[in-house]
Structures are given as structure tokens and as C-alpha cells.
Amino acid sequence: MLAENVWVGFLIRYHRTEITLRETFVRLLDRLAPNGDRDGRWSQKFWALRGISLTVRPGEVLGVVGRNGSGKTTLLKTLAGILGPDRGRLEVRGRVGCLMSFGVGFNPNLSGRENVFINGSMLGLSRQQLAERLDRIVEFSELGDFIDAPVRTYSAGMRGRLGFSIAIHIDPDILLLDEVLSVGDAAFREKAGSILDRFRAAHKTVVVASHSMKLVEEQCTRAIWLDAGEIRMDGDPAAVIEAYAGKLRAAD
Amino acid sequence: MLSRSQGLPAVVCAPTLAERLRELYARRETIRFLTGSYLKAGHRDKVLGHLWSLLDPLLFMLVYFLVFGVLFGLAGGGGRSLRFMLYILIAVLTWRFFQGAISQSANCIRANRGLIHEISFPKAILPVTVVLSRLYDFAWGLVVVVAMLLAAGVWPTIHYLWLPLLVALTLVFVQGAAFIVAYLGAFFADTTNVVDVALRLLFYTSPIFYYVRHKPGVPEHQVFLTEHATLHFWYMLNPITCLYECFRDALLWGQAPELRLLGCAAAFALLICLVGFAVFASGEGKFAKYV
Numbered sequence: 377m378l379a380e381n382v383w384v385g386f387l388i389r390y391h392r393t394e395i396t397l398r399e400t401f402v403r404l405l406d407r408l409a410p411n412g413d414r415d416g417r418w419s420q421k422f423w424a425l426r427g428i429s430l431t432v433r434p435g436e437v438l439g440v441v442g443r444n445g446s447g448k449t450t451l452l453k454t455l456a457g458i459l460g461p462d463r464g465r466l467e468v469r470g471r472v473g474c475l476m477s478f479g480v481g482f483n484p485n486l487s488g489r490e491n492v493f494i495n496g497s498m499l500g501l502s503r504q505q506l507a508e509r510l511d512r513i514v515e516f517s518e519l520g521d522f523i524d525a526p527v528r529t530y531s532a533g534m535r536g537r538l539g540f541s542i543a544i545h546i547d548p549d550i551l552l553l554d555e556v557l558s559v560g561d562a563a564f565r566e567k568a569g570s571i572l573d574r575f576r577a578a579h580k581t582v583v584v585a586s587h588s589m590k591l592v593e594e595q596c597t598r599a600i601w602l603d604a605g606e607i608r609m610d611g612d613p614a615a616v617i618e619a620y621a622g623k624l625r626a627a628d
Numbered sequence: 629m630l631s632r633s634q635g636l637p638a639v640v641c642a643p644t645l646a647e648r649l650r651e652l653y654a655r656r657e658t659i660r661f662l663t664g665s666y667l668k669a670g671h672r673d674k675v676l677g678h679l680w681s682l683l684d685p686l687l688f689m690l691v692y693f694l695v696f697g698v699l700f701g702l703a704g705g706g707g708r709s710l711r712f713m714l715y716i717l718i719a720v721l722t723w724r725f726f727q728g729a730i731s732q733s734a735n736c737i738r739a740n741r742g743l744i745h746e747i748s749f750p751k752a753i754l755p756v757t758v759v760l761s762r763l764y765d766f767a768w769g770l771v772v773v774v775a776m777l778l779a780a781g782v783w784p785t786i787h788y789l790w791l792p793l794l795v796a797l798t799l800v801f802v803q804g805a806a807f808i809v810a811y812l813g814a815f816f817a818d819t820t821n822v823v824d825v826a827l828r829l830l831f832y833t834s835p836i837f838y839y840v841r842h843k844p845g846v847p848e849h850q851v852f853l854t855e856h857a858t859l860h861f862w863y864m865l866n867p868i869t870c871l872y873e874c875f876r877d878a879l880l881w882g883q884a885p886e887l888r889l890l891g892c893a894a895a896f897a898l899l900i901c902l903v904g905f906a907v908f909a910s911g912e913g914k915f916a917k918y919v
Contacts, residue, residue: 453916457748460913472748485669494665497658498747 424450425461426605435579439586439596439613441620447605448585452552455583470581471500473548484528488519488538491527495539499546509545516567517541544571550581589617648909651750659753659760666761681765682772685724689717696837708845710780714880717773719836719872725766726802726868727827732758733806734823737814741919751912752905755810759803770795777879785882794874794885801867801897807904811911815918834869841873843881864889867896 424447432438440448453459454466456474482491492513496506514523517537527535553572572595575582586592592599592613599616601609609616652659671677693713696702702712736754737744744751770791774784813819839851840863853860864870870893874885 453745458745458916460916474747483665483669486665490665490668494658494661497661498743498749503657503661 424605425454428605428607430600430607430610432581432583434581436598437576437582437584437596439584439592439599439616440602441586441589441592441599441616442602443624446602448602449554450605451602452554452583452585455550456552468550470549471546472550472552473499473543473546474552474554482527482535482539485526487526488523488530489514492523492538492542495542496546499543500548501546513541513545516544548580550583551575553582553584553586555586589621593617645906645909648750648752648912649905652752652756655750655753658749659756662753662757663760663764666757667764670761681768684765685717685721685769686772688724689713689720692716692720692837702838711845711880714773714777714780714782715839715876716837717776718875718879719834721766721769721773722798722868722871722875723831723834723836724769725762725798726805727831728765729759729762729802729806730809730823730827731820732762733810734813734819736810737915738817738919744916744919751915752807752908755806755908756803758810759799759806762802763799766798767795773879782880782882787878787882787884790874790878790885794871794878797893797897798871800901801871801893804897804899804901804904807908808900811904811908814911814915830866830868833863834866835872840864840869865892867893867900870896 428451440451442448450459452474454461455468456472457468458474483494486494489510492510493503493506496509496513497503501509517523517534517540519534519538522530522534527538530538572582572584576595584591584596596613598611599613600607601616601620609619671680674680676683690713693709693716697709697712697716733755736758737751740754743749778784809819809823813823835852839846840853840860842851842854853863870889873889874893877883877885
């Protein structure tokens with residue numbers, strides 16, 4: 377399976393706090409009143425991504441750099457299909473794998489093995505594929521006999537390992553990584569690093585959001601600089617990093 | 629689409645309803661896994677475990693029988709008690725299916741906020757899983773009902789053939805309502821409160837433990853509401869009422885379900901399912917932002 381094409385135009389996101397029925401009702405009255413909603417205090421549209429147009433081709437390793445709050449995570453989540461764009465179009469072809477956090481959706485009362493099936497199925501694999509990969513997944517996670525114990529007995533690290541193991545073995549066409557390779561212990565990081573190499577060798581598409589300039593420079597074929605929801609610069613990793621680092625230094 | 633010819637699934641924003649349905653069908657394995665996990669997890673730690681699926685409607689039926697049948701005297705006394713128990717049981721079973729599915733759906737999006745924030749999947753899977761896991765209990769409950777009917781000497785008639793259709797209609801109706809409630813529950817935290825009250829109202833205005841139609845062997849004075857034609861009409865417009873009565877016709881009275889009731893239930897079921905799915909689908913892209 378080859379990787380795909382991501383074409384995205386004008387992605388804008390709306391951000392709001394909890395709504396209750398009462399608030400909605402009051403808001404309605406407010407709007408109807410003659411001076412209603414003048415200062416826009418009921419709803420502020422926060423555009424996390426503004427007018428992003430981006431095409432990613434198969435085989436590219438795209439690095440996304442930017443300050444905290446610039447929209448990196450939002451961009452990745454939108455590409456993954458977790459968030460829908462408010463405006464514009466998004467087209468993604470092929471299976472997307474997100475490594476943003478692991479072990480979500482684990483049912484604590486069921487065993488690790490059962491959760492592999494559930495989680496794996498959620499992430500898009502068929503039962504047959506999961507059955508084939510089950511041994512590899514268990515081995516990679518190094519959980520041993522614990523795989524048959526209920527997940528609520530696992531430590532946080534064990535849960536993370538199992539989640540990561542499942543996510544890795546999904547074998548997606550596009551891989552989205554969100555600053556995730558920098559957490560975890562040394563052994564974990566080593567494993568994670570080799571994964572990236574494997575993906576590059578297999579000509580899959582990877583999009584990485586990272587704060588590590590070193591990683592972007594070494595691993596990526598292309599980089600974009602995201603600033604306040606817009607793409608400031610798009611091109612050769614070294615050049616982009618140069619510009620980004622320059623801005624950071626200037627800000628100090 | 630180019631991607632389909634290459635065998636790759638395409639993810640385009642704002643897919644049509646038909647595409648969403650197809651996606652749901654493609655994810656049926658996930659639905660099966662999730663439903664299984666809900667059921668297993670729900671029963672695993674309990675002493676009586678799976679038995680509760682069967683005991684639940686029976687025990688509730690007994691409670692209502694004692695309170696309304698014996699205490700309030702709605703049963704009619706004597707040999708009619710057993711039939712009254714069966715009468716209640718059928719409705720209680722259907723009601724528990726509906727009520728359980730609705731109250732769990734109201735919360736299903738919020739409860740799974742972690743999942744929604746991290747993985748891209750058709751969120752419709754969540755209310756569908758809730759309803760299917762309740763359907764499982766409902767199906768087993770029906771088996772118990774039939775067993776009890778046989779034990780009471782009410783033999784199966786050809787009208788048992790209506791059962792698959794009735795179960796399907798109930799499923800469609802409950803699923804539609806679940807979609808709507810799940811959608812509302814995602815955006816409004818108050819939904820659970822409103823749903824609780826609405827369920828209470830529906831509970832008392834549907835004939836679980838009282839009669840509303842004239843049937844052989846049921847004393848005239850036990851049947852309610854038949855004097856006021858308009859009230860009776862509006863009362864019977866309730867699809868849940870229609871479903872109860874249809875089930876009772878097929879199982880207990882050994883008759884074909886009254887056609888106008890069947891029609892009413894079918895119309896409501898289809899309508900609410902279509903509307904519910906459309907409404908829920910419109911929210912698919914937004915859930916992750918609000919939850």
C-alpha cells in the first residue's frame with residue numbers, strides 16, 4: 377500500500393467552553409435584546425488554524441515546528457480526522473495512524489489481550505490482521521504473562537507500552553507523531569527512533585510535530601513552520617529551522 | 629473515486645449519510661468487539677454475573693406486580709394475577725431496553741472523551757454499541773418471557789411470527805432515540821437530567837402496569853381511558869405504548885397486532901431513526917471540540 381495525498385484548504389477551528397441549556401437560553405435572549413452580544417462575551421471564535429493549504433506526497437517526512445499554541449497539535453488532529461474543519465476541504469487517502477497518546481479506550485476490567493483486539497479494531501485493523509499480529513504486539517510490549525491480567529492491574533508504564541505496541545503494529549500508510557518520541561525512558565526512545573527509520577525506509581508518509589530541531593533536521597525531508605495557525609514557511613528543513621530559531625532568539 | 633480503485637479508503641470531510649452508513653457497516657467488527665466488551669465488563673465482577681440480564685426484568689416485574697397489582701388492586705385478583713404478571717413482564721422488558729439504552733446513550737459521548745480526542749473513528753459506533761448491548765439483554769429476556777408463558781399454559785400461536793418484526797421495530801426506534809439523546813448529551817451537560825424526567829413521564833404514561841384496551845377476561849372497570857376518545861387517541865399515539873400492545877397481542881393474547889398500532893410504531897420508528905442518525909451525523913466533526 378502506498379501512502380497518500382493530503383490536500384487541505386482553509387481549516388479553521390472553533391473553540392468554546394461548556395454550554396448548558398440555561399446558557400443557551402440566556403444567550404438567545406441576549407441576542408434578541410436591542411444591545412445584545414455587543415462585546416461578544418458569549419462566544420469568541422478562536423481560530424486555531426487559519427487558511428492552511430498543504431499537500432503532502434507519499435514518502436515525504438514532514439516536520440512541523442512552531443511555538444506552543446501555534447496549532448501543531450490541532451493540525452495533526454485535523455489530519456487524523458479527529459477534528460473536522462469548519463471551513464475548507466481535507467482529503468486524505470490511506471490509513472492514518474496517530475501516535476499521540478497511547479492506551480486510550482482500554483477497558484480496565486478486561487485483560488490486555490482482549491484490549492489489544494478492541495483497541496486495534498478501533499484503530500482500524502480487522503480481527504484477522506490482529507490475530508496475525510497479536511504475538512508480535514505482545515512481544516514488543518514485553519508484558520509477558522501480564523497480557524492475560526486485567527488492565528486495571530497494570531502500571532502506567534505497562535499501559536503505555538501496550539498502547540504503543542498496538543499503535544506501532546497498525547502499519548498505517550500515514551503516520552502522525554505529536555512530540556511523542558521525546559517522552560519515555562531510554563529504551564523506549566530507542567525503539568521509537570528505530571520505528572521512524574523503518575517508516576522512512578518503507579517510503580510511507582510521516583508528519584512529525586516536534587520541538588527538537590535536531591530530530592527535524594536529521595529525519596525530515598521537508599518542514600513547515602506553523603505560527604499562530606498559519607504556515608509561515610514551507611520547505612527545506614535546514615532553512616525552516618534557521619528561520620524559526622532566528623525568531624526564537626530574537627524574542628529572547 | 630481514485631482512492632477506491634486503488635483499494636485505499638478515503639477520508640473526506642463532510643461525507644454523505646450513505647457514506648457514513650457504509651463506514652459504520654465496515655466497522656461492524658469494532659462494534660462487535662465493543663459490544664462484547666461492554667457486556668463482559670458489565671457482568672464480570674458480579675456474583676450472579678450474566679444471570680442479571682435475566683433477573684433484572686423478572687425482579688422489576690415482581691415489584692410492579694406487588695405494588696400495583698396487589699396493593700393498588702389493578703390485577704383483578706384470583707386467577708388473573710398470573711396473567712397480569714405476564715402482562716407486566718412483557719412491557720417491563722421492553723421498557724428496560726428503551727430506558728437503559730437512552731440513559732446510557734445520553735452520556736456515551738462524554739464518557740468516551742478520551743477516545744474521541746485521540747482516535748479518528750465514526751462516533752456513531754458509540755450509541756450503536758450501547759443499544760446493541762441492551763438488545764442482547766432484551767433478547768434473552770424474551771426467551772424468559774416465552775418460557776414463562778409456556779409454563780403458565782399460554783401456548784404459542786402463529787402470531788409468534790410477528791416477533792422478529794416487532795423486535796426489529798423496537799430496535800430501530802430505540803436506536804433513533806439513542807442517536808438524538810447522544811447528540812444532545814455531547815453538547816449539553818443537562819441532558820441527563822432532562823432525560824431522567826422525560827423517562828419518568830413516559831414510564832407512567834405507557835401502560836406497563838395498567839390496562840388501556842379491552843381484552844377478553846379483563847374486567848371493564850380495570851381498563852382506563854376508554855371513555856375519553858380524544859385522550860385515548862393521543863395516549864395511544866405513543867410509540868412505546870404501541871410496541872407494548874403489539875408484543876402483548878402476539879405473545880399473550882394470541883392475536884395479530886392491531887394494525888393501526890403497528891403502523892404507528894413503524895412510522896415513528898423509521899422517522900426517528902432517520903432523523904436521529906442525520907442529527908448525530910451532523911455533529912460527528914464537532915464532538916471532539918466540545919467534549
